[in-house]
Amino acid sequence: MVLNLSKKVFSKITTEIERGIKLYFRNGIWLLSDIISTPFWVIFLFLTIVFYAQYLLKDVNALTSLMWGIFIFILMNSFIWAGNSIVQSVTNGIVDGVILTNTNITIHLLGRSIMSVFDSFISGIIALLTASYIFGSSLLIHNLPLFFASLIIALIFYSLFASVYAALIVSLRSPWIVSNVLNFILPFLSGAIPPQLFPKSVANILLFSPFYYISGQIVSAATGIYLINPTIMLIISIIITVVIVFISNFISKKLIQSMSKEGKASLI
Amino acid sequence: MKKEFNQLLAILEVEIKNLLRERGTVGFAIFFPILISLSTYGVGTGILGKAPNIDLWFYQLIGFTILMIAIIMSSSSAWYVRQGLLSRRLEYLFAASINPLIIVAASSITSGLMGIGIFLVVGLIGVLVVYGISNLLNFFLATIILAVSLIPILGINLIVAATTIIGKEPEAISQPLSAIVSTTSGLAYPITILPFILQIIGEVMPYYYAAEYVRAMINGYLNLVNLESFPFLFIYLIGGYFIYRYFEYNFIRKEGNYGA
Numbered sequence: 201m202v203l204n205l206s207k208k209v210f211s212k213i214t215t216e217i218e219r220g221i222k223l224y225f226r227n228g229i230w231l232l233s234d235i236i237s238t239p240f241w242v243i244f245l246f247l248t249i250v251f252y253a254q255y256l257l258k259d260v261n262a263l264t265s266l267m268w269g270i271f272i273f274i275l276m277n278s279f280i281w282a283g284n285s286i287v288q289s290v291t292n293g294i295v296d297g298v299i300l301t302n303t304n305i306t307i308h309l310l311g312r313s314i315m316s317v318f319d320s321f322i323s324g325i326i327a328l329l330t331a332s333y334i335f336g337s338s339l340l341i342h343n344l345p346l347f348f349a350s351l352i353i354a355l356i357f358y359s360l361f362a363s364v365y366a367a368l369i370v371s372l373r374s375p376w377i378v379s380n381v382l383n384f385i386l387p388f389l390s391g392a393i394p395p396q397l398f399p400k401s402v403a404n405i406l407l408f409s410p411f412y413y414i415s416g417q418i419v420s421a422a423t424g425i426y427l428i429n430p431t432i433m434l435i436i437s438i439i440i441t442v443v444i445v446f447i448s449n450f451i452s453k454k455l456i457q458s459m460s461k462e463g464k465a466s467l468i
Numbered sequence: 469m470k471k472e473f474n475q476l477l478a479i480l481e482v483e484i485k486n487l488l489r490e491r492g493t494v495g496f497a498i499f500f501p502i503l504i505s506l507s508t509y510g511v512g513t514g515i516l517g518k519a520p521n522i523d524l525w526f527y528q529l530i531g532f533t534i535l536m537i538a539i540i541m542s543s544s545s546a547w548y549v550r551q552g553l554l555s556r557r558l559e560y561l562f563a564a565s566i567n568p569l570i571i572v573a574a575s576s577i578t579s580g581l582m583g584i585g586i587f588l589v590v591g592l593i594g595v596l597v598v599y600g601i602s603n604l605l606n607f608f609l610a611t612i613i614l615a616v617s618l619i620p621i622l623g624i625n626l627i628v629a630a631t632t633i634i635g636k637e638p639e640a641i642s643q644p645l646s647a648i649v650s651t652t653s654g655l656a657y658p659i660t661i662l663p664f665i666l667q668i669i670g671e672v673m674p675y676y677y678a679a680e681y682v683r684a685m686i687n688g689y690l691n692l693v694n695l696e697s698f699p700f701l702f703i704y705l706i707g708g709y710f711i712y713r714y715f716e717y718n719f720i721r722k723e724g725n726y727g728a
Contacts, residue, residue, distance in 0.1 A: 252512025
């Protein structure tokens, strides 16, 4: 019975992943749009951040940290919009089907998360190349194994975070506003804006943010600049990811229960 | 002509009512330039270890407000088309005895009016914080300058609308435009720090002039010499009209591209 159940869950997961891949590649115009937009957004973000301290444009270390900061910004932004996509699922009546097939919301959002993975990597690579070409940031990765480990942890964390976030905004009237605001708050909480540019007392505030251990770890592994010991950082990031597995599962079940009870799974 | 004008007014009325229902969007559009300009000011304070000159905050506040207006104007045209495609409204509009140009113009004028409203609220806050009441008259004149500067942008909206009918994905169409405008138009930083080719792109687009004219007017140093390139921007309106017409005849109507 347990085997049968896990086979069912596995089948649902692969279906969602397949859906995400098909959706992403169905509209080539999206890919083209990303390829054109990303270099411009990178230049815009770089220059907007250093507007008050333009001398940083000559500091390769700061520029390299900023480049990786923009990379994780793209990653987080993509998953926030994956969470926001629950609204379309509700509007289009897809959530009705999700409830009827007894599927977890986290699994349902996997399809959209896969799109976010593609999106993050294509845009992320374009961002890295643009920053390196225009601003002279270094593309060398300081600790490659830790970099890939932290990237995998971040992908798992943000896929689950997307489902927690989706559950929190699903009943809001204008959830995209929250998503946009979150997009501006997360860079501050995650180390996307290089903490070493700030006085130590200000930078240390980041140590209280769980997002720093997930996203900031990618930047640290790439640049070799750490606020705390890398092993401790890695352990904390794994613990945070395990915690979000439970939170995501709990919230997802609660959401399905409340939608089933109140019959509010679709807009009409 | 009277018939067309009445049609424009009728659609404008519907669009404005529609806009008034979208309080969240309007609220966010006002909140966004303030939030992002304060965020970068905070980052600047953190990096420098002291508060930067408040004039720099005002520079970015005005720039981000115009950026918000540019994004709203291009996105609204694209989304209008998208919703029209999904609801099949566009099929009826193309078949009706109404010029599609009037519909696109009405949608763009509505978002332009919303943009001016946003500018009035955000700009007023900025002017009062930085200059007190001394520059208020300049600010209101700057609002008029902005309203006129937005007219050439309607031409770009026409192109966005036409390409959305063909490309179908509103965000995928408006996103590159927003990215290019944000980066090259001197909204968040002076274009002099950009690579040369991007400076040229910025200088041929109307958004750069909208931001420059508005800032100059508020600071009281705008004169007629500054405005010499302004008439040339109307090429966008004329060019947008012809490009729209070209797309309409050769792709949209011919291939029946206005269906879902």
